[in-house]
Amino acid sequence: MSTLQDDRKTTNFDIPVSAPPPRASVYRLAVGSELMKIRGLRSTHAFLAAGVLVMAVGALIIFILVQSYDASSPAKKAGFEASDPTVVSMPFVMFFIGAIGAMIITTEFTTKSIGPTLIAVPQRRTLMGAKATVAALVGLVCGLVFSVLSFVDSRLLFGDRPAPFNPWPRWADGIPTVFGAALMVLVSCLVALGLGAMMRSTAAALTTLGALVLVVPIFAHFLPAPWDLRLASILLPNLTSQLGGGNHPYVFSPGGALVVAASYVVLALGGGAISVMRRDIS
Numbered sequence: 001m002s003t004l005q006d007d008r009k010t011t012n013f014d015i016p017v018s019a020p021p022p023r024a025s026v027y028r029l030a031v032g033s034e035l036m037k038i039r040g041l042r043s044t045h046a047f048l049a050a051g052v053l054v055m056a057v058g059a060l061i062i063f064i065l066v067q068s069y070d071a072s073s074p075a076k077k078a079g080f081e082a083s084d085p086t087v088v089s090m091p092f093v094m095f096f097i098g099a100i101g102a103m104i105i106t107t108e109f110t111t112k113s114i115g116p117t118l119i120a121v122p123q124r125r126t127l128m129g130a131k132a133t134v135a136a137l138v139g140l141v142c143g144l145v146f147s148v149l150s151f152v153d154s155r156l157l158f159g160d161r162p163a164p165f166n167p168w169p170r171w172a173d174g175i176p177t178v179f180g181a182a183l184m185v186l187v188s189c190l191v192a193l194g195l196g197a198m199m200r201s202t203a204a205a206l207t208t209l210g211a212l213v214l215v216v217p218i219f220a221h222f223l224p225a226p227w228d229l230r231l232a233s234i235l236l237p238n239l240t241s242q243l244g245g246g247n248h249p250y251v252f253s254p255g256g257a258l259v260v261a262a263s264y265v266v267l268a269l270g271g272g273a274i275s276v277m278r279r280d281i282s
Contacts, residue, residue: 197272
């Protein structure tokens, strides 16, 4: 009898208990998994191709403007405004790359794969952090690539034509705008992720993102002064020129524009994180 009791005690106390993996390790694995997911989505390649197409159309528009400028009289040339390519093409790039950020999470709700994802990464805060990291990487890399391409082809088309038609008479003049445009693509990607986490619908997230970067900036200028510039100054596409400084009609300095951009990210990602952590996943 005592031998059986000793065996039971040994069996009860000798069951190995595995320690949970470190959170840093889970985070790294989650980031790698999210990168694999986003590379495997056909929509990712479609949105990137759309961004390339926008760059080509923007270059064509600049080429037409340059031809029109060269064919104009000196008096008409003096009336040409600055032909900033970021106004033409970068809002569309912000939308298409931002759409990738939204798809990082909305596709999981659409395909009902969010459940298995939470089984693999039960810490929702860690999962949201991994998705935000991937969205930031996509936004930063794509933002730099597209903004540099837009600047280089426009600068080559402008040649030695003078200001104000040529917004960058020297190559160094465009560097602040390039980094401002890249930063706003990153911000758009993170904002779209937050919208997707809150709305859990690809259509709703992309509609809201499209309104923010494409629709509202147009209608803002139809408001009576001074409300037109006040509203336009806080809109995502118009923060690009304010981050770059220089001549623009808006109200913020580069530091103020950076605070507004950061506020977008905090509000959108904060709302998305609260939604993911507190709402039921169904």
